[in-house]
Amino acid sequence: MKPTFYPGVLALLLAGCAQPQPGSLKDALKNKFYIGTALSVAQFTGADTLSERVARENFSAVAPENCMKSMYLQPREGEFFFDEADRFVAWGEANSMWITGHCLVWHSQAPQWLCVDENGNNVSSEVLAARLKSHITAVASRYRGRIKGWDVVNEAILDDGSWRRSKLYEILGEELIPLAFQYAHEADPNAELYYNDYSMALEAKRNAAVQLVKTLKERGLRIDAVGMQGHIGMDYPAVEEFEKSLLAFAEAGVKVMVTELDLTVLPSPQPDVGAAVEATFGYQKELNPYADGLPDSVATAWTSRMADFFRLFLKHRDKITRVTLWGVCDDDSWRNNWPVPGRTDYALLFDRSGNAKPVVNEIIGQASR
Ligand code: XIL
Secondary structure (H helix, E strand, O other): OOOOOOHHHHHHHHHHHHOOOOOOHHHHOOOOOEEEEEEOHHHHOOOOHHHHHHHHHHOOEEEEOOOOOHHHHOOEOOEOOOHHHHHHHHHHHHOOOEEEEEEEEEOOOOOHHHHEOOOOOEOOHHHHHHHHHHHHHHHHHHOOOOOOEEEEEEOOEOOOOOEOOOHHHHHHHHHHHHHHHHHHHHHOOOOEEEEEEOOOOOHHHHHHHHHHHHHHHHOOOOOOEEEEOOEEOOOOOOHHHHHHHHHHHHHOOOEEEEEEEEEOOOOOOOOOOOOOOOOOOOOOHHHOOOOOOOOHHHHHHHHHHHHHHHHHHHHOOOOEEEEEEOOOEHHHOHHHOOOOOOOOOOOOOEOOOOOEOHHHHHHHHHHHO
16 A cells, blocks of 8 residues: 655655754864864774764864873884874864874883983983984874974973973973974974973963964964863863963963863862873872862862853854864773873763763853854
């Protein structure tokens, strides 16, 4: 028997289809700035399909959470491991993402051999410069034209505005940063180049980063943006201080990127921990108050603070080119394990089931006003 055709039913179905869908985050922010996420290996290799889907549907930019750090890319001198980084870039391209690279020079997650000789003594400045050049050239030229911008140097300034006394700095001194920017530009002349750091709302750090931008520009070196990591808490930093920094960077003639945004609800074991990955503290139950769920009052306060930051970003969308969350869903976040391992945090825009948190609709609403 032929199925009976009911025009009325068809009209109803069509009307249903025509209902406006709630927009996605990336659509809402399309003409404002890129909205990005960091991706772990599990996400871009298909092991974590939930976060992979959330990333694909909601974000327009990606950064590698770990796989492009120098200890993974060049574990032994001259031996490169590009498999994961290649897959990361391919995933970004397949999903039409703005792809940034993180990071070419960083004192942390760097291979043991980088700064020392076979006896464990510091190498000369010439040797270190040559090693950095060879690493940066190999990596940035491999992804030339595909990675749109690089965090060239990560975390070289301390909270008091002085240079971090890392081994890299001990050997190369202040030349470390200009050299890294020069090598990166030579390897990929069209790539954008960034200086990236945490606690950038602190006045001393803000001033030092502004000075760095000026120095690089005076020397004719390319720098396109300052990355403000944005590992923030419920009571630090003040939104106004964050705003002062982003205005200061824009005034110095570069764009601003919020590169590693996450908002922890957990108590900090120490007030000024910033985001120094080496700062870790022992687990204590009192430091993990929301292991069984987040009380509504705390969730509401979190939403309101995250919304305040996005209001600031949208207000300065002419200066900000990208806002990247450091992870997709809450259980992906490094904040569950840093600075105290084994805690339950709620730092990102999507919950542990991959659902958008209420703040996502707030951001979409803010972007449409
Ligand atoms: C973190 C990753 O999220 C962790 O998985 C890893 O164990 C340590 O590094 N600043 C940065 C990022 O620039 O690369 C760091 O990422 C977080 C702080």
